[in-house]
Amino acid sequence: YPLCDGRHTQVGWSCTTKAIPRSQYVSVSSNHYRSLAQKWSAQHNALVMEEEEEPQIICQALWVFCDGSDIESILFHKKRVRAQQVILVSISISHQLLFALGSFDSVIEIQDESQKSLWVQLQNANLQSPQQRSPQRIFLSHAVVDEAQWIPALDEIRTSLGHSIFSCSDSITSGSNWYTEIIRELVECDWVLCLISKGFVRSTFCAFEVGMARALEKPMFLISIDDSFPPSYAQELHMETLSRYCATRPWLTQKEALSEAVLTFASTYSTEAP
Numbered sequence: 001y002p003l004c005d006g007r008h009t010q011v012g013w014s015c016t017t018k019a020i021p022r023s024q025y026v027s028v029s030s031n032h033y034r035s036l037a038q039k040w041s042a043q044h045n046a047l048v049m050e051e052e053e054e055p056q057i058i059c060q061a062l063w064v065f066c067d068g069s070d071i072e073s074i075l076f077h078k079k080r081v082r083a084q085q086v087i088l089v090s091i092s093i094s095h096q097l098l099f100a101l102g103s104f105d106s107v108i109e110i111q112d113e114s115q116k117s118l119w120v121q122l123q124n125a126n127l128q129s130p131q132q133r134s135p136q137r138i139f140l141s142h143a144v145v146d147e148a149q150w151i152p153a154l155d156e157i158r159t160s161l162g163h164s165i166f167s168c169s170d171s172i173t174s175g176s177n178w179y180t181e182i183i184r185e186l187v188e189c190d191w192v193l194c195l196i197s198k199g200f201v202r203s204t205f206c207a208f209e210v211g212m213a214r215a216l217e218k219p220m221f222l223i224s225i226d227d228s229f230p231p232s233y234a235q236e237l238h239m240e241t242l243s244r245y246c247a248t249r250p251w252l253t254q255k256e257a258l259s260e261a262v263l264t265f266a267s268t269y270s271t272e273a274p
Contacts, residue, residue: 022046022058028077029065033091036118037065047109051079058082064101067091067112071100091118095130097163097266104130136266139189139208139218143199150195150225153255156264163266167191186212191219193262194217196239197226210234221265223258236241261264 025046029037040063041048047057062083066074067090078086078101088095088104095107106127110118140152147169158165166185167173172178187193192213200206210233213220222230222239230239246257 024060025063026057026059026081026083027059027063027065028074028081030067030070030074030091032069033067033118035066036091037063037120039119040065040122049080056080056082058083061085061087063087063089064104065089065091066093066098066101068093068098068260070099074101088130091265092271096268097263099135106130135163136190137164137185137188137244138262138266139185139192139209139213140165140195141192141200141206141213142167142195142199143203143206144169145199146195146197146225150255150258153258160231182209183212186216189218191221191265192218193265194221194222194234196224196228196230198228201228201231207231207233221262223256223261225258 003244018165023046025044026049027041027046028049030089032101040046040180044065047059049057057080059081060083062078062081062085064074064078064086066088086103087099088101088107090098090109091197092110092112095104095109107130108122108125110116110121110125112118113254140151140154145169145207151167151169153173154165166180166189168178169184172181186209194200194206194210205261211229216258220234220237222234222237224230224239224243227241227243229235230237240261242257242261245261246252246254249257249260252260
């Protein structure tokens with residue numbers, strides 16, 4: 001049956017079907033940037049999607065403000081909107097990494113940096129056509145002693161953003177040749193993530209993985225999770241320090257900071273990769 005649009009009331013008819021609300025613009029956002037979405041919505045007389053809103057809304061354009069967090073919440077609201085056009089405002093993350101949100105008609109990319117106002121960037125930005133990119137395959141090189149604490153921090157990158165992260169702790173099939181699988185993943189991965197720690201520096205096999213990755217000329221991202229210095233065989237490679245990263249972003253937990261740092265590198269890789 002066709003949806004009731006309320007026009008029949010103009011000729012005296014009535015029904016018990018509630019008309020679906022309509023709006024020219026609707027916005028939905030990650031929690032951290034809700035104030036930005038609300039400011040934009042106020043200027044454009046747009047409806048901000050909230051939990052208590054109608055189960056379905058029809059609009060001309062849905063604006064999605066996302067920094068890579070709160071993916072499930074955004075998807076929940078996005079499914080409630082029937083929009084002619086969907087526009088993504090990606091904040092400090094490449095839109096190519098947000099494929100878990102589905103397709104978009106246009107995108108705007110802005111950066112949350114102290115010297116640049118997000119609002120000014122948004123006001124001056126031009127809509128661009130989205131560039132689709134496949135999920136990235138990431139090889140995680142880490143010490144076994146660090147697995148329990150840090151690997152769960154990367155779950156959002158796996159589950160929400162769709163990237164494949166190979167870790168010896170949970171990616172090797174029982175009964176398979178673990179050495180062969182590690183070699184295969186190193187060959188096929190897009191880039192290598194190294195969680196530098198005291199255990200990593202002592203590990204002979206971590207040294208092998210780094211050496212293999214360098215021989216294959218794989219991009220590498222090093223991040224120290226306990227303020228350890230990089231091993232001697234990788235000291236010329238730039239390394240991020242988690243404690244320093246957290247110090248400049250005090251609102252993040254260590255696990256959130258690790259996830260964000262990895263996503264930042266992934267954004268850089270997706271931009272530079274052919």
